[in-house]
Amino acid sequence: MSWLLVVILAWFAGMQSAWAQPVPHGTGGAERLYVLYCGDIALNDASSFTPGASGPGALSDTCYLIKHGTDWLLWDTGLPDSLVGRPEGMKSNAGVWTSRKTLESQLAEVGLKPSDIRYLALSHSHPDHVGNLNLFPQATLVVQKAEYDWVQPFGGPRFEPEQPAIKAEGDRDLFGDGSVTLISTPGHSPGHQCLLVRLPKTGAVLLSGDAVHTKANWDHHRVPERNFNVPQSLASLDRMAAVLKENNAQLWIGHEVSEVPLRKYAPQYYE
Ligand SMILES: [Zn+2]
Numbered sequence: 630m631s632w633l634l635v636v637i638l639a640w641f642a643g644m645q646s647a648w649a650q651p652v653p654h655g656t657g658g659a660e661r662l663y664v665l666y667c668g669d670i671a672l673n674d675a676s677s678f679t680p681g682a683s684g685p686g687a688l689s690d691t692c693y694l695i696k697h698g699t700d701w702l703l704w705d706t707g708l709p710d711s712l713v714g715r716p717e718g719m720k721s722n723a724g725v726w727t728s729r730k731t732l733e734s735q736l737a738e739v740g741l742k743p744s745d746i747r748y749l750a751l752s753h754s755h756p757d758h759v760g761n762l763n764l765f766p767q768a769t770l771v772v773q774k775a776e777y778d779w780v781q782p783f784g785g786p787r788f789e790p791e792q793p794a795i796k797a798e799g800d801r802d803l804f805g806d807g808s809v810t811l812i813s814t815p816g817h818s819p820g821h822q823c824l825l826v827r828l829p830k831t832g833a834v835l836l837s838g839d840a841v842h843t844k845a846n847w848d849h850h851r852v853p854e855r856n857f858n859v860p861q862s863l864a865s866l867d868r869m870a871a872v873l874k875e876n877n878a879q880l881w882i883g884h885e886v887s888e889v890p891l892r893k894y895a896p897q898y899y900e
Pocket of ligand 1: 753817
């Protein structure tokens with residue numbers, strides 16, 4: 630190996646560790662996890678997300694709020710708050726979106742204003758996950774670079790260029806203390822990610838995003854045909870299974886309606 634190659638490799642290794650530096654944060658680890666109601670999705674055809682299902686279907690839409698020391702991190706922003714008060718809802722390409730409670734009012738019940746959110750981490754950029762991005766222009770986005778760089782179907786960026794952003798490339802221990810870790814799970818979209826949260830009493834929880842939509846899909850190891858990349862999506866299911874095992878973690882599937890009654894919702898929280 631030439632000395633030049635050694636120097637280049639050393640520089641590259643240094644850059645790698647610089648990229649993986651923990652984000653600025655206050656003291657303390659992940660203390661609380663709040664589950665937030667982020668709308669309801671009625672599907673014309675359940676099989677569009679659950680292969681093999683028949684007839685109409687339903688998906689829940691869930692966001693999560695994490696208190697990390699003195700900082701607040703929001704995971705996904707759900708359907709738009711503007712749906713509240715519109716019982717007819719809004720038509721999407723697969724069904725109808727409705728919402729009966731705003732994200733903003735749920736933050737208020739916890740004692741927060743949107744401007745108190747320091748980090749806005751997103752599983753991916755589909756509209757039922759980014760419906761309230763406009764509430765948080767000051768927050769630092771935490772997304773995979775592959776998602777950030779993914780152009781819209783009709784061209785143009787998915788995020789406002791002036792919004793501060795951390796563009797992760799692969800897994801990332803966000804605060805450097807193992808309490809909140811991005812798990813790269815591409816396939817549903819180019820830069821999809823899950824979030825592994827380690828809580829003092831509850832233990833480890835893996836938040837699915839749309840890497841899996843329903844428990845039936847998880848149990849049968851299958852993904853929607855409409856996913857961006859189906860083989861990559863299946864590989865991500867394997868990755869999630871490994872992460873669950875390694876961390877003795879629970880899997881929480883944000884779109885699974887049967888999980889809704891199992892969770893306590895904000896202002897209650899998990900410790
Ligand atoms: Zn999606």
